[in-house]
Amino acid sequence: MTHAGHWATLSYIYAALAELGDYYTLSNQSFPAVSGNVWESRLVLGNDLPKSASPMGLTPATKNKQPVYGDLVLVENEGCSADDYPKAVEGNVAFILRGECSFGAKSELAGKAGAVAAIVYNYEKGDVHGTLGSPSPHHVATFGLSLEDAKPVVKKLKAGTTVDAIAFIDADVESILTTNIIAQTVGGDQDNCVMLGGHSDSVAEGPGINDDGSGSLTVLEVATQLTKFSVNNCVRFAWWAGEEEGLLGSDYYVSTLSSEENRKIRLFMDYDMMGSPNFAYQVYNASNDANPAGSQELRDLYVEWYKAHDLNYTFIPFDGRSDYDGFIRNGIPGGGIATGAEGVKTDEEATMFGGKAGDWYDPCYHQLCDDVSNVNLTAWEVNTKLVAHSVATFAVSFKGFPERTDVAAGAYEKSVKYHGHKLVI
Missing domain, CATH: 3.40.630.10 (Zn peptidases)
Incomplete structure (x- = not known):
């Protein structure tokens, strides 16, 4: 978010405004922010690599930035209450329906239930892209998944068939200072x-x-x-x-x-x-x-x-x-x-x-x-x-x-x- 390229952009904008003389009053407004980068990711469900799998913004990495393994465990309802997470989630991958509460809340509850990763799948056509928002120590590596890719998996899980998963995310989340630039006419x-x-x-x-x-x-x-x-x-x-x-x-x-x-x-x-x-x-x-x-x-x-x-x-x-x-x-x-x-x-x-x-x-x-x-x-x-x-x-x-x-x-x-x-x- 505010790396070398962004600082160069901010410097250019401010310098261009400063050249305009006293027509404007200029100010920089610094504020704390959380920046996240996903460097690499992969999700395997059974024998499939779902094309729609997308890491959430501000997701943490998988443990030690290495692949984690587990069975998919279907979470009840929309995964917005601790009661929705069965004991089987512990050590496995939580499979959660999108809706009702934020992605961050779902990831946090999955982490508290002992999941090694979480997947939020859609209830309507299309992919799921999102952000976990403010970091929590309980967040786990979290992917979004389309309804199209999730449907056959949900069907198998509801029929009692085991579906194993491999999840991998190499990511960093850090707190930084960044800057708004404001110019107002005198x-x-x-x-x-x-x-x-x-x-x-x-x-x-x-x-x-x-x-x-x-x-x-x-x-x-x-x-x-x-x-x-x-x-x-x-x-x-x-x-x-x-x-x-x-x-x-x-x-x-x-x-x-x-x-x-x-x-x-x-x-x-x-x-x-x-x-x-x-x-x-x-x-x-x-x-x-x-x-x-x-x-x-x-x-x-x-x-x-x-x-x-x-x-x-x-x-x-x-x-x-x-x-x-x-x-x-x-x-x-x-x-x-x-x-x-x-x-x-x-x-x-x-x-x-x-x-x-x-x-x-x-x-x-x-x-x-x-x-x-x-x-x-x-x-x-x-x-x-x-x-x-x-x-x-x-x-x-x-x-x-x-x-x-x-x-x-x-x-x-x-x-x-x-x-x-x-x-x-």
Whole structure:
């Protein structure tokens, strides 16, 4: 998360902002975080190597970073109570259904029951990617598994057939300090701020040029160009650290705001992945019914701009996957645009935006190939212009935009499926 490459990124951003003179006040906000890296992993169930097996974020290694062996033991219910773990789990591998409680809670209970490893399998179509969250001494090496790979195994276990397992994870989890960078205009009404941000970190598996070099550079370019203009309302830019570990930087930032400072932020705009190779122009479908008032007005601003430029657009769920999450949970309206991650482009979207139906929007999402060749320059330029439009609109005036309230969005919290790019339950 904050290794040599990330420090170099932070240094570049800060130096570029410092060159802009006294237009902005700059600050570094350091905060403690937990960083995890999985270096190698393997899971064997019976004679099969399930393709969907995926180590959880912040998982510990298997004992002594060596393979561990045991029988699969089916855990009752969703494995959210100690009573769900039969005695047979001890010395074996816990097989747990996803749902109800966090992955971290399941791993911790499996560890307390004496499991040598744990597997959380899906109850719906698709893989399970997640994070164990705050480390616990009771966490054990934990994998996610798709429903498709789990189904035949569950059938065998319920029929009384023994299925053995080999689990191996070489991983490190460490506590570090990392940094958010904040730049705020000296000019403009300091009690009424429009805020926007992207994240400066990437996953360990790849360089992170689209995710989120594209967003963080867009935010930096808009900050640079804004210095040619005066503003009526203050504009606050942010480059978040720790997004890939679970929105750590943005969560920390919002948690440190006093109620007075919280209310000065009229809205937050999130810009994460602006130039996916197989892009769609995506707008977060944020309504005022489920989110702080103003979220829908921001959504409509994006829609109106795309329409005005004869560009197609599509709505995507506002489900907690990016750095807007902490703002919405704390009563600050928000939204944003994106161009797609690991989702699959539909035939209809291929007609609307070009590209290839059936492929991911970003085929290099969270992989080594997310390099400088992994950006669609047309989409990136178009969206950077829209980001500039969004900043200019609110820097000039909040006329017609709802006043801030202290009410957080209960409906939003009930509907979110993610905290960052990973599922949390």
